[in-house]
Amino acid sequence: MASVVNxxxxxxxxxxxxxxRGAAIYQIYPRSFMDSNGDGIGDLPGITSKLDHVAxxxxxxxxxxxxxxxxxxxxGYDVSDYCxxxxxxxxxxxxxxxxxxxxxxxxxxxxxxxxxxxxxEHAWFTESRSNRHxxxxxxYVWADAKPDGSPPSxxxxxxxxPAWTWDGRRGQYYLHNFLSSQPQLxxxxxxxxxxxxxxxxxxxxRGVDGFRIDALNFAMHDPQLRDNPPAAPTNRPRSRxxxxxxxxxxxxxxxxxxxxxxIRQVTNAYDAIFTVAEVGGDQAExxxxxxxxxxxxxxxxxxxxxxxxxxxxxxxxxxxxAEWPDExxxxxxxxxxxxxxxxRALSRWCEPQHWDAFVRMKMLLMACLRGNIILxxxxxxxxxxxxxxxxxxxxxxxxxxWPLTLSRDGARTPMPWTSDPESGDFSxxxxxxxxxxxxxxxxxxxxxxxxVLDHTRAMLALRNDHAALRHGAVTRCQAGSxxxxxxxxxxxxxxxxxxxxxxxxxxxxxDIATGPIIAAINGATPAELPPFGALICxx
Numbered sequence: 001m002a003s004v005v006n007x008x009x010x011x012x013x014x015x016x017x018x019x020x021r022g023a024a025i026y027q028i029y030p031r032s033f034m035d036s037n038g039d040g041i042g043d044l045p046g047i048t049s050k051l052d053h054v055a056x057x058x059x060x061x062x063x064x065x066x067x068x069x070x071x072x073x074x075x076g077y078d079v080s081d082y083c084x085x086x087x088x089x090x091x092x093x094x095x096x097x098x099x100x101x102x103x104x105x106x107x108x109x110x111x112x113x114x115x116x117x118x119x120x121e122h123a124w125f126t127e128s129r130s131n132r133h134x135x136x137x138x139x140y141v142w143a144d145a146k147p148d149g150s151p152p153s154x155x156x157x158x159x160x161x162p163a164w165t166w167d168g169r170r171g172q173y174y175l176h177n178f179l180s181s182q183p184q185l186x187x188x189x190x191x192x193x194x195x196x197x198x199x200x201x202x203x204x205x206r207g208v209d210g211f212r213i214d215a216l217n218f219a220m221h222d223p224q225l226r227d228n229p230p231a232a233p234t235n236r237p238r239s240r241x242x243x244x245x246x247x248x249x250x251x252x253x254x255x256x257x258x259x260x261x262x263i264r265q266v267t268n269a270y271d272a273i274f275t276v277a278e279v280g281g282d283q284a285e286x287x288x289x290x291x292x293x294x295x296x297x298x299x300x301x302x303x304x305x306x307x308x309x310x311x312x313x314x315x316x317x318x319x320x321x322a323e324w325p326d327e328x329x330x331x332x333x334x335x336x337x338x339x340x341x342x343x344r345a346l347s348r349w350c351e352p353q354h355w356d357a358f359v360r361m362k363m364l365l366m367a368c369l370r371g372n373i374i375l376x377x378x379x380x381x382x383x384x385x386x387x388x389x390x391x392x393x394x395x396x397x398x399x400x401x402w403p404l405t406l407s408r409d410g411a412r413t414p415m416p417w418t419s420d421p422e423s424g425d426f427s428x429x430x431x432x433x434x435x436x437x438x439x440x441x442x443x444x445x446x447x448x449x450x451x452v453l454d455h456t457r458a459m460l461a462l463r464n465d466h467a468a469l470r471h472g473a474v475t476r477c478q479a480g481s482x483x484x485x486x487x488x489x490x491x492x493x494x495x496x497x498x499x500x501x502x503x504x505x506x507x508x509x510x511d512i513a514t515g516p517i518i519a520a521i522n523g524a525t526p527a528e529l530p531p532f533g534a535l536i537c538x539x
Contacts, residue, residue, distance in 0.1 A: 017471060018272060018274070018299075019060060019108065019272060019274075020060070020061070020108075020210065020272075020274040020299060020300070020372065021332060021372075021471060022371070022372065022463075022469075022470035022471050023059075023060035023061055023108075023274075023372050023373075024057075024058065024059040024060055024061075024372070024373050024374075024375065024460050024463065024464075025059060025060065025061045025062070025063050025110065025334075025372060025373070025374045025375070026054050026057065026059045026061070026062050026063070026374075026375050026377065027062075027063045027064075027065065027336075027339060027340070027374055027375065027376045027377060028047055028054075028062055028063070028064050028065065028377050029042075029065045029340045029376075029377060029412055030042050030043065030044065030046075030047065030064060030065060030066075030067050030076075030089055031075065031076075031412070031432060032377070032412050032413060032414045032415060032426070032431075032432075032433065033046055033047055033050065033377055033414075033415050034046030034047060034049060034050045034415065034417070034426060035414075035426055035427035035428075035429070035431070036049060038427060038428040038429045039088070039427075039429060040427050040429040040430050040431050040432050041088050041089075041427075041431075041432050042089075042414070042415075042426070042427075043088065043089045043090050043094070044067060044085065044089050044090035044091075044094035044095055044097070044098050045090055045094050045097070047064065047098050048094070048097050048098050048101045050415075050417075051098075051101050051102055051105055051107065052105065053444065054105075054107065055105040055106070055107055056457065057375075057380055057456060057457055057460055058457055058460035058461050058464060059107070059375065059460065060107070060108060061107060061108035061109070061110050061209065061210070061274070062102060062107050062108070062109055062110065063110040063111070063112075063212050063374065064098070064109065064110070064111050064112070065112055065340055066079065066111075066112045066114065067085055067086060067089040067090075067095070067111075068080075068081060068082055068083075068084065068085065068086060069081035069084045069085065069086045070086055070119055071119055071121050071181070072086075072088075073119070073179055073181045073182075073396065074178065074179055074181075074182060074396060075394070075412075076112075077112075077114055077178075077182070077214060078117075078118070078119040078120075078179065078181055078182050079114050079118050079119055079122065080118070080119040080121040080122045080123075081122065081123075082114075082118075082199040082202075083199060083202045083203075092206075095206070096206060096207070099206065099207045099208065100207075103207070108209035108210065108272075108274070109207070109208050109209050109210075110208070110209060110210040110211060110212055110274060110276075111203060111208050111210075111211060111212070112211070112212050112213075112214055113196075113199070113200060113203075113211045113212070113213050113214065114214045114215070115185065115187065115196050115213060115214070115216065115219050116177070116184065116185060116187070116214070116215045116216070116218040116219045117176065117177065117178060117182040117183060117184050117185055117215075117218070118182070118183065118185060119181060119182065120180075120181045120182070120183055121181075124136055124139055124140075124195075125139075125140060125183050127139075128140045128142075129167055129169050129170055129174070130169060130170075131169070131170065132170055132172075138186055138189055139185065139186055139189060139191070139192050139195075140174055140175070140183050140184060140185060140186055141174060141175035141183075141184045141185075141186050141221060142167075142170060142172045142173070142174050142175075143164075143172060143173050143174075143175070143225055144172055144173075145166070145172070145173060151163075151164035151173050152164060152173055152225045153225045153226065153227050153228070153249070153250075154227040154228060154245070155175070155177075155227075155228060155245075155247075155249070155250040156228075156240070156241040156242040156244070156245055157176060157177055157178060157179070157180075157242060158177055158178050158240070158242050158397070159178055159179055159240070159396060159397045159400055159401075160240045160241065160242070160397075160400045160401055161241065161400075162241075163175055163176055163177055163250060164176075165180040175221065175250075177215075177218050177250060177251065178215075179396060184218075184221065185219070187219040187220050187256075187259060188220055188221075188223065188253075188255065193259055193262060197262060197263065197266050200263065200266050200267070201266060204266075204267070204270045204273065209272065209273060209274060210267075210273050210274030210275055210276070210299075211267075211273075211274075211275050211276075212276050212277075212278065213263075213275065213276070213277045213278065213298070214278055215278060215280075216256065216260075216277040216278060216279060216291060217251050217252045217256065217277075217279050217280070217281060217284075217287050218250075218251045219253075219256055219259065220251075220253035220255055220256050220259070221249065221250055221251065221253060222248075222249035222250070222253060224249075225249070226249045227249070228245040228246055228247055228248060228249050228250060229245070229246050229248070230244060230245060230246070231243065231244055231245055231246050232246075239401050240401055246282070247281060247282070251281065252281065252283060252287060256287075256290075256291070257290045257291060257293075257297060260277075260291050260297045260298055261296050261297060263275065263298065264296055264297055264298065274299050274300070275298040275299050275300070276298065276299065276300040276301060276302060276334050276372070277291050277292070277298050277300075277301040277302075278301075278302060279291065279301050279302070279303050280303060280304050284303035284304065285303065285323045287301075288301035288302075288303055288331065288333070289323075289330065289331055291331070292331025292332065293329055293330070293331060294329050297331070298331070299331075299332060300331060300332045300333060300334045300371070300372055301331060301333065301334065302333065302334035302335060302336055302372075302374065304342075305319075305320040305335070306320070306335065306336065306337045306345075307336060307337070307338070307339060307341070307342035308342055309348070309349075310348060310349075311348075311349060312337075312345070312349045312362070312501060313479070313482075313501060314478075314479030314480070314482065314483060314484035314499070314501055315479045317365070317369075317477070317479070317484055317486070318477040318478070318479045318484070318486075320333075320335070321369070321370060321474050321477055321486075322477065324370070324371065325474075326370075326473035326474065332371060332372070333370070333371035333372070334371055334372040334373070334374060335366070335369050335371050335372070335373055335374065336373075336374040336375075336376065337362065337366065337376075337379070338375075338376040338379050338411065339374070339376045339411075340376070340408065340411060340412055341408055341411075342408075342411060343385045343410060343411055344379075344383060344384050344385040344410070344411050345362065345379075346358065346359055346362075346382060346383075346384045346385075347384045347385035348385075349362075351503075354503055354531065354532060355382065355384070356382075356452075357522045357531060357532040357533075358532050359382040359452050360452070360455050360521045360522060360532070361499060361500070361501070361521065361522065361532040361533070361534050363452075363455060363456050363459045364459055364497075364499065364519065364521055364534045364536070365484075365497075365499055365534070366459070367459040367460065367462055367463040367469060368463075368469060368486055368488065368497040368499075368536065370472065370473070370474050370488065373463075375456075376411075377415055378415055378416075378439070379456075380452065380453050380456040380457075381416070381439075381442045381443070381444065381447060381452055381453055382442050382452040383413075383416075383436075383439050383442055384436075384438060384439065385410040385411060386409075386410045386411075386413045386433075386434065386435075386436030386438075386439065387410060387436075388407050388409045388410050388413075388433065388434065390402060390403075392409075392433070392434065393407055393409055394409055394432070394433065395407050395408045395409045395412075409433055412433060413431075413433045413434060413435055413436050413439065414426035414427070414431045414432075414433060414435050415444075416435050416436075416439050416440050416442065416443035416444070417443060417444050417445065418443050418444070418445045418446075419440045419441065419443045419445065419446055420440075421437075421440065423435060424439075424440055424443050425443075455521075458519075459519075462518065462519055462536070466493065466495060466518070467490040467491055467493050468488040468489055468490045468493040468494060468495045469488055469495060469536075470490075471490045472488035472489050472490030472493070472495075473488065473489055473490065474486065474487070474488060475487045475488070475489045475494075481506070482500060482501045482502035482504070482506065483498070483499070483500055483501070483506055483529075484497070484498070484499040484501065485497075485498055485512065486498075486499070487539060493538075494538065494539040495518065495536055495537065495538055495539055496512075496513065496515070496536065496537050496538075496539040497534070497535075497536050498512060498513055498524075498529065498534060498535055498536075498537075499529075499534040500524075500529035500530070500531065500532055500533045500534060501532070502531065502532075503531040503532065504531060505528055505529065505530050505531065505533075506528065506529045506533070507527065507528045508526060508527060508528055508529065512526075513526035513535060513537050514526070514537070514539075515537040515538035515539050516537060516538045517535055517536070517537050518535075518536040518537060518538060519534075519535060519536040520533075520534070520535040520536075521533065521534050521535070522534065
């Protein structure tokens with residue numbers, strides 16, 4: 001499926017715009033990117049060795065998922081030491097080498113910060129649970145049992161079961177919104193906030209350029225420990241007790257934006273730092289706006305508009321963009337179609353016979369979105385979800401809720417660099433997860449001229465070459481009959497993106513695509529869009 005792209009060296013937007021506004025960010029999941037030492041697990045030296053591949057894509061920054069010391073019960077999101085590197089990934093010197101190489105390639109480095117919880121093996125929790133009167137006694141969320149011995153509230157954990165676990169040492173329950181080995185920090189406590197901000201300074205001093213803040217809306221709970229009300233009836237399947245509640249008291253406390261202001265004060269002391277929050281839940285849009293409002297909060301936030309959507313539709317795109325109008329005081333959005341927690345988009349959104357055309361349409365769409373765009377490793381190759389058998393699962397959520405929850409492991413499989421059947425040259429040993437036979441044919445070495453990888457580079461270059469695509473306002477978003485018409489405008493440049501989301505040919509009215517064509521894919525012309533065809537023209 002050929003792509004036609006007419007790029008130009010254009011006005012790239014306001015000269016005062018920060019580097020991150022409209023940026024393309026590439027997410028690396030360290031366990032699965034590249035293994036340098038032959039233990040079957042990716043590591044920091046492996047990342048350094050492959051940063052040239054990332055730079056050639058044309059992205060602005062790399063987001064690296066957690067590599068901190070951890071017992072790995074939730075694969076790095078259960079941190080036991082915020083300021084050290086887990087030995088399976090390397091050392092602090094190896095991290096410094098990643099930063100140095102990235103900066104030499106003009107790539108920014110963004111790392112995860114996990115502020116809502118730690119591992120139960122963190123020294124803070126060891127001290128906190130020792131008794132009720134130690135210096136860190138209130139650093140986590142502790143509560144007495146009800147008179148009948150049951151948990152303090154009805155709150156449920158994301159991974160299944162009550163969000164409370166009894167601890168005999170203190171004779172109290174502790175809160176955990178995720179695994180029982182991930183106790184909840186009491187971020188209401190100013191001393192806890194101070195400690196977390198010192199963690200941020202530690203990594204900023206090592207040269208990082210920004211943070212992706214994990215599960216930020218879980219950072220504070222209702223101190224009154226009120227029960228959550230039941231959720232309204234729904235036609236969607238409920239695979240966990242967590243799905244049966246309105247989560248209004250165990251998360252999303254109104255004081256979180258005040259902590260966000262403190263984060264911003266720290267990052268303002270460093271040059272060109274970017275912060276983006278992960279925000280999920282039923283009130284995600286409201287919270288994302290609260291976390292990014294004005295110049296005293298975070299720079300951006302991203303939710304789950306696309307990550308768990310069963311279908312990609314023009315209506316979904318317009319609804320998502322409409323939440324972020326180009327108005328004073330409204331934050332700047334970030335968008336991801338895939339990540340380490342969500343099934344691969346091609347496997348969710350398209351039948352296999354249409355994958356090649358669909359993946360090109362999807363990448364063109366991403367290049368047209370107002371906001372930052374986040375590509376997950378392998379997305380540039382068109383990787384699909386790998387079916388991991390139960391006996392090879394590592395994902396604790398999938399194991400606990402089998403078979404109702406689709407395994408996150410299927411999107412965390414190793415990056416295929418070649419078609420080598422053993423590991424795709426990800427490692428010289430057996431990889432921690434199977435690469436997936438279908439994805440070996442999509443390996444980097446197999447992606448020649450005209451491939452998905454080539455198309456991805458072209459779409460990112462197109463976005464960078466046109467101010468309207470990278471920075472511009474949305475002046476029109478029209479959806480209907482499987483067709484999206486999206487107009488973007490910046491500094492006198494106006495472009496129109498016309499995209500067919502269906503597997504049927506869509507004729508175009510004579511007045512839809514009248515300007516010079518900037519890009520056309522899957523055989524698109526101003527007269528008609530073949531299945532998953534799309535074009536961008538000056539308007």
